[in-house]
Each structure stands twice: as structure tokens, then as C-alpha cells.
Amino acid sequence: MARPKKFRRVEFFPESTYFVPWGKPKCEIDEIVLNVEELEAMRLKDIHELNQEECAEKMQVSRQTFQNIIDGARKKMVSALIEGKAIRISGGHYTTSMCKFTCIDCGNVYEIQYSQDRLKCPSCGSEKVLCSKKADFCIKWCKGEE
Template identity: 65%
Template sequence: MPRPVKWRRVQFFPENNYFVPLGKRKCELQEIVLKIEELEAMRLKDIEKLNQEQCAEKMMVSRQTFQNIIDGARRKVTQALTEGKAIKIEGGNYTINVCTLRCLNCGNAFEINYENNKRECPKCGSIELTCVRKENFCDKDCSRKNKEI
């Protein structure tokens, strides 16, 4: 039985998630799906210019896992560029590490980064909070968001 996939931390989501070669219509093309964490790996390495260890740390994975992610991402992008395929960015196994909480005292809804240990309402200071999206993805510390394909 294979090990479960470790969640990858992602801090960037693209505004545009579909790219088509100029002069081609979407219906004529084959698509390559680039996962959210693959795009994040390329962003950290190629745009932020971090070294492999720093990238792996930011994504909360091992260096080897980071290398596997970025190798797969680059292979997909290269294939799309050389073979004239569309790139669709979606899915994957990632966490955004953000939770939307609602104060049970005043009803204020607000987002927190789960790494922030300060869990209190910014409006009234109450610690009586509940997760707004609990039924969708909340785990112990609202640290996972499942976007498996």
C-alpha cells in the first residue's frame, strides 16, 4: 500500500488558469493539467529564485519531493510548449493554511493563517470561534484543503 500524499503548502493562486497557443481554438487542442502545487514549485524556484531547500521548506515537503514536483511541472510545460497543447491549471494535493472563522459572540467572520497561534476575534477579542467551512475541509487546525483530481 503506497504512502498517503503529503499536503503541499501553496501561497499563490493564478488569476488565469488556462493558456492556449495563439491561433488555436480550445476545441481543437489537447490539454495538459498543471497542478496548483506544480505551479507553486516553479514560482518559488524560478521567480522567487529560492534554492531547493528553501522551496521545499516553504512548501512543507522534503527536498526530494520538491525536486519530483518541479521536474514533473517543467516536463508538462515543456511538452505543452513544444507540442502546441493547452495548459490548464487546477487540482492537486495542497493546503492554503488559511481558515475562515466566525465569532460565536459577535458574529464577525474573519480569516486567519493557521500558523498564527492567536485565535481570537479581532472585533471583540472573544476566543469562542467556529470554522465557517468546517463541513468542507477543516481538520484539527484548519490546515488542509483537499483539491485532489
């Protein structure tokens, strides 16, 4: 039996999550899906220029796992660029401490474990979830306190 996959620590979420080659209609092109942790690996290594050990430590994985993640990410990116594919940033197996999320309906406060937790509360399934900082403001605003 295989060992369960560890969550990878992520400290960044992009605002733009879909990229299409210029001049090609979205409906006519293939796409690749880049996982959130793959983007994080490239960000740490290629933008912040950390070494493999530092990157692995930040993502809370082994050096070999980090290398596997970044190799897969780079292969996907090169494929998209050379073959003119769209790039969707979505999904993965990650956790973050950047922001706790609050469910407006049930009040559950939680750290996200998967990308879908940003869209639905893991307790009640409500889609009314916000970053806790925004949720506090929203709740106060709705009550007329802001």
C-alpha cells in the same frame, strides 16, 4: 502498502487558470493539467530564485519530493510549449493558510485542503463558499451593515 501522500503547502493561486496557444481553437487542441503545487514549485524556484532546500521547506516536503514536483511541472510546461497544447491549472494535493474559507449556508470556516474545497463546503456540500475576508464583507453587506 504505500505511505499516504503529504499535503504540499501552497501560498499562491493564479487568477488565470487556462492558457491556449494563439490562433488555435480551444476545441481542436489537447491540454495538459498543471497541478497547483507544481505551479507553486516553479514560482518559488524560478521566480523567487530560492534554492531547493528553501523551496522544499516552504512547501513542507522533502528536497527529493520538491525535485520530483518541479521536474514533472517543467516537463509538462515544455511539452505544452513545444506541442502547442493548452495549459489548465487545476487540482493537486495541497493545503494553504493564505485564506480560510467560509460557507455562507452553514457557517463552516475551514482551510482548503484540495482545489475542490474552493468550490464546495466540505461539511454541507454547499457551493456558496468565499474567502473569509470576502465572506465577512458579504454577510455584513447582505445585512445592510456595510
